[in-house]
Amino acid sequence: xxxxxxxxxxxDSQPDPLSPQQPAIILVEPQMGENIGAAARAMxxxxxxxxxxxxxxxxxxxxxxxxxxxxxxxxxxxxxxxxSVSEAVGDLTRIYATSARSRDMVKPVVPPRVAxxxxxxxxxxxxxxxxxxxxxxxxxxxxxxxxxDSLLEVPLNPAFSSLNLAQAVLLISYEWMLAGExxxxxxxxxxxxxxxxxxAGSWPATAAEVDNFLQRMEAELIEAGFLYPEVKRPxxxxxxxxxFRRARLTDQEVRTLHGVVRSLxxxxxxx
Amino acid sequence: xxxxxxxxxxxDSQPDPLSPQQPAIILVEPQMGENIGAAARAMxxxxxxxxxxxxxxxxxxxxxxxxxxxxxxxxxxxxxxxxSVSEAVGDLTRIYATSARSRDMVKPVVPPRVAxxxxxxxxxxxxxxxxxxxxxxxxxxxxxxxxxDSLLEVPLNPAFSSLNLAQAVLLISYEWMLAGExxxxxxxxxxxxxxxxxxAGSWPATAAEVDNFLQRMEAELIEAGFLYPEVKRPxxxxxxxxxFRRARLTDQEVRTLHGVVRSLxxxxxxx
Numbered sequence: 001x002x003x004x005x006x007x008x009x010x011x012d013s014q015p016d017p018l019s020p021q022q023p024a025i026i027l028v029e030p031q032m033g034e035n036i037g038a039a040a041r042a043m044x045x046x047x048x049x050x051x052x053x054x055x056x057x058x059x060x061x062x063x064x065x066x067x068x069x070x071x072x073x074x075x076x077x078x079x080x081x082x083x084s085v086s087e088a089v090g091d092l093t094r095i096y097a098t099s100a101r102s103r104d105m106v107k108p109v110v111p112p113r114v115a116x117x118x119x120x121x122x123x124x125x126x127x128x129x130x131x132x133x134x135x136x137x138x139x140x141x142x143x144x145x146x147x148x149d150s151l152l153e154v155p156l157n158p159a160f161s162s163l164n165l166a167q168a169v170l171l172i173s174y175e176w177m178l179a180g181e182x183x184x185x186x187x188x189x190x191x192x193x194x195x196x197x198x199x200a201g202s203w204p205a206t207a208a209e210v211d212n213f214l215q216r217m218e219a220e221l222i223e224a225g226f227l228y229p230e231v232k233r234p235x236x237x238x239x240x241x242x243x244f245r246r247a248r249l250t251d252q253e254v255r256t257l258h259g260v261v262r263s264l265x266x267x268x269x270x271x
Numbered sequence: 272x273x274x275x276x277x278x279x280x281x282x283d284s285q286p287d288p289l290s291p292q293q294p295a296i297i298l299v300e301p302q303m304g305e306n307i308g309a310a311a312r313a314m315x316x317x318x319x320x321x322x323x324x325x326x327x328x329x330x331x332x333x334x335x336x337x338x339x340x341x342x343x344x345x346x347x348x349x350x351x352x353x354x355s356v357s358e359a360v361g362d363l364t365r366i367y368a369t370s371a372r373s374r375d376m377v378k379p380v381v382p383p384r385v386a387x388x389x390x391x392x393x394x395x396x397x398x399x400x401x402x403x404x405x406x407x408x409x410x411x412x413x414x415x416x417x418x419x420d421s422l423l424e425v426p427l428n429p430a431f432s433s434l435n436l437a438q439a440v441l442l443i444s445y446e447w448m449l450a451g452e453x454x455x456x457x458x459x460x461x462x463x464x465x466x467x468x469x470x471a472g473s474w475p476a477t478a479a480e481v482d483n484f485l486q487r488m489e490a491e492l493i494e495a496g497f498l499y500p501e502v503k504r505p506x507x508x509x510x511x512x513x514x515f516r517r518a519r520l521t522d523q524e525v526r527t528l529h530g531v532v533r534s535l536x537x538x539x540x541x542x
Contacts (some may be wrong), residue, residue, distance in 0.1 A: 263497030
């Protein structure tokens with residue numbers, strides 16, 4: 001997944017740090033600068049920029065965070081520091097608390113996909129919302145969790161459910177991002193798009209072009225004695241046609257395949 | 272999200288390292304031990320255990336990987352090492368290549384959610400499948416990508432789409448996991464199924480079977496003088512490989528294609 005295509009600027013999807021229409025990511029007493037940076041990177045991968053830190057252990061700014069952010073500057077440049085969780089969430093109307101443990105608290109528990117859908121509804125109503133993440137070793141205390149409306153729990157391997165901080169930020173940011181585009185209609189579009197191949201400098205071959213190639217190959221095969229016995233010929237031809245129809249050839253590829261058949265059978269034809 | 276509840280053993284969902292019914296995660300020439308370990312941790316978070324390494328830069332075992340895996344022992348203990356990508360994928364029938372860049376190759380591009388639904392279908396049929404991840408700095412080369420059936424691309428902020436290796440492994444493992452339990456996943460599976468190939472009496476060809484055919488065809492083409500001038504040979508071979516990987520051949524079809532090449536070139540060889 002390496003390779004940021006930094007000259008490929010999005011037309012209108014540039015995240016706006018001032019827009020409240022995205023979740024705030026609130027890291028409560030984060031310990032490792034590396035984790036703060038990696039969380040910033042994960043956020044910006046998903047076009048999020050509102051990062052809030054509550055009493056980071058090693059102060060702020062933090063060179064290790066900057067290194068780990070790998071260029072997610074729009075996030076680091078707008079980080080806000082708070083002395084308490086309640087100040088950090090003061091402007092929010094909807095708050096989620098991440099947790100890998102079940103709490104003795106009567107709160108809804110939602111997975112990231114559901115939280116993302118809920119937050120999209122909040123966003124459309126102009127609400128403000130955010131997600132609390134606890135310190136790496138201990139997670140959120142009950143005093144922090146009680147400030148939230150809902151618990152956010154990632155459904156993971158029950159025998160090994162401890163996520164790295166930045167991994168947790170990534171999964172939730174990713175679900176938020178996808179929730180913006182996967183309405184039923186869009187999902188169908190996506191599966192439609194899946195069938196569209198990127199054809200660099202070429203074009204999907206027409207049925208006639210493919211057919212022309214297939215007929216040519218068939219003629220060569222008949223001449224070479226491959227499509228024998230004749231009783232089996234129709235099924236063998238059908239199988240070959242299936243292979244090449246399924247490949248969804250480009251015009252360039254059809255020309256290449258003509259060349260292949262010409263070359264392979266060339267000496268026989270020249271005899 | 273801290274706090275693994277290790278005494279909380281899952282009743283029946285314990286991942287089975289011997290089960291082929293999960294995607295293989297194939298890291299090609301990974302550089303940092305930390306990233307291998309973090310990828311192993313992300314896999315095990317999602318109950319995956321089939322980790323394959325192709326020429327890891329710092330050898331194997333790697334103490335830094337062990338530290339970063341944070342206890343994902345069932346993954347590290349069963350790691351397999353390979354000298355080449357084609358060996359690492361030899362037993363697989365369906366292969367995805369992760370990529371943040373658009374390639375000049377004619378291959379389907381799918382997001383993780385669609386890939387996960389497709390792999391669930393493979394799993395139900397008893398197929399084997401896996402995902403290729405490139406080295407941290409450079410990503411997969413075209414020579415590696417050409418071995419895959421489809422490109423797997425995470426839809427991210429276009430201005431900042433470079434994911435850390437372990438983050439990429441996590442997102443894909445996470446989608447795989449959720450696709451096994453959500454009704455949303457099931458709905459996508461159903462629409463995928465309509466596009467799945469009926470393989471009456473035959474079986475999807477393994478990567479090794481397809482590779483064997485391609486090498487044979489290439490040898491014939493070189494002998495016939497088709498792959499000339501030599502400077503153009505790699506790109507022509509790559510294009511041919513893409514065509515046949517995309518067709519998702521069955522074992523029976525591979526045998527048919529062997530016959531086609533044998534017939535077409537037969538007279539030349541008999542001379």
